[in-house]
Amino acid sequence: MEIITEYSTTFLILAGVFGLFMAWGIGANDVANAMATSVGSKALTIKQAIIVAAIFEFAGAVLAGGQVTKTIRKGIIDADIMSGSPDLLLYGMLASLLAAGLWLLIASRNGWPVSTTHSIVGAIVGFAMVGIGMEAVKWDKIGFIVASWVISPLMAGTMSFMIFRSVQKLILNRSEPLKQAKRYVPVYIFLTGFMISLVTMIKGLKHVGLEISAGESYVYAVVAGLVIMGIGQYFISRIEIDPKADRYFHYANVEKVFGVLMIVTACAMAFAHGSNDVANAIGPVAAVVGIVSSGGEVAAKSTLPIWVLLLGGGGIVMGLMMYGRKVIATVGKQITELTPSRGFAAELAAATTVVVASGTGIPVSTTHVLVGAVLGVGLARGMAALNLNVIRNIFMSWVITLPAGALLSIMFFFMLKGIFGG
């Protein structure tokens, strides 16, 4: 393929820039939204939230993001059909990145419900359908992904419902909630650490080149959970109990203990988000890099270059620092209702759901999963007021974002094809 070798540097630069743009958008809006739950409950300050997000998004992307990247890269489009025309795939991936990034920017500027996952999947399916042909899309896989968009919020909701019920039973409804909180909160911390590290080790670490057996994974996950629990326990012991605060709101000190737990779940949330959503930006970049570096072959087995991961992680952190700060501040102020005892239940359920999806390679919408989890807490009568219109927004996101991403990517696809020739 002459075009590819001729313009190889141009394509790489374009992929890098578009990928960075998309990652920036994810950091500015998506990550900021996920972190705002922790800021709103006052478990973290904005600065701390940004630091936590920067570290754990990155860790999530590198350690557990491989499967979803693979899905975005070659799970949606049939590689066999494309082997004859790698240039089309290349244009398509570039077009998808640009389309999804632009759509995210437009939609979030106007406050429309958007999901990065839906934008990129819509974009890829769009260019493949129109630019290549209906048979290029793996429809069974798409069906599976779309089903997961319905199932994942439901799953997170069910889980958060049960977690919050257990909190009510074990802690809040007892006669000495503070004592109970100090006893059981470390257990929840352990569970969070255990779950995240287990899924990461079973599903993720292969991509980093580490091979661990299932049995070993469990042992290491228990150890990781215990270490995190120990750190948590230290911070719990350092909490200053203020009996005066309890006079206005009897659970003020109990919530302080949950605050420690929520820092842990905030990290888990950032990790989960990184493991799933960073792939939306770097998946297409990886596809382009794969084609260019193999000189035009629709690669069967190429590894993910580390600079692509760095690009994704770096873009997210940039977006978060430049624009996400504002989103966190605004959203954080609006969701003060989410106290740590409820926020952690929502975050733990959402993070678990997303990390499991990441391990299986399914791109889900972290925001939708988190909304499902918050509704689950609400169903356990744990939230003072929830606006059910948000469910309508989720449907709108499916109806609007998928075609919008598709249309834009079709447009960009033909533009690129026209510029470089095909």
Place this chain on the structure above:
Amino acid sequence: MPVGGYMSGIFGSSPVDPMQEHMAKVYACASKLVPLFNAVINEDWETVEKTQRKISRLEEEADVLKKALRLNLPKGLFMPMSRQDLLEVLLSQDKIANKSKDIAGIIVGRHMTLPDVIHEDYIRFVQRCVDACKQAKKAINELDELVETGFSGQEIQIVTKMLTKLDEIESDTDHLQSGIRHQIFAIEKDLPPVDVMFLYKIIEATGDVADYSQRVGSRLQLMLAR
């Protein structure tokens, strides 16, 4: 520019704080009845009028809070308590303030005095009615704790105990009220008939302060039952 999208969209504004704020305002309004009647007994008309103005102002402030709260309760809101119950509690709270304003208005408008024989009992009666309002406020102040615990467990018992006490106070006021009526019945032939009419009206309105306080409690009880 609306930033945030869903995460802020999902959280409606909680009615709990405004509800408690409204009740606090209502109590501030009703509690002025004690100084009002003290001034009436002392025939200190300057204080009576000043207190009446205060009551009237507090009632208006409570009204503003009530309207704001109602506007913030759209139908799509998902709450741990029924919207209907919440609005009924609000309505009962509001009626306490309305009654207080009515009482003060009649007293100032008609320059009312109380017969000497009931002075002592009446102050006790008013005080007890205000106590009922205070107890209702105490129960409403548990709303945030109820939400925190998801309306279950220990907290239910705490609130139930408060409501039992509210019922006791209200039943006290009933006894005091019938005692006062009895005393007035004995002397009513010697008093100007129109004055007696309004006297009964004031007594009834004062009793209503306790009744509506109790109604706040019984609506709260319905929230617990679900």
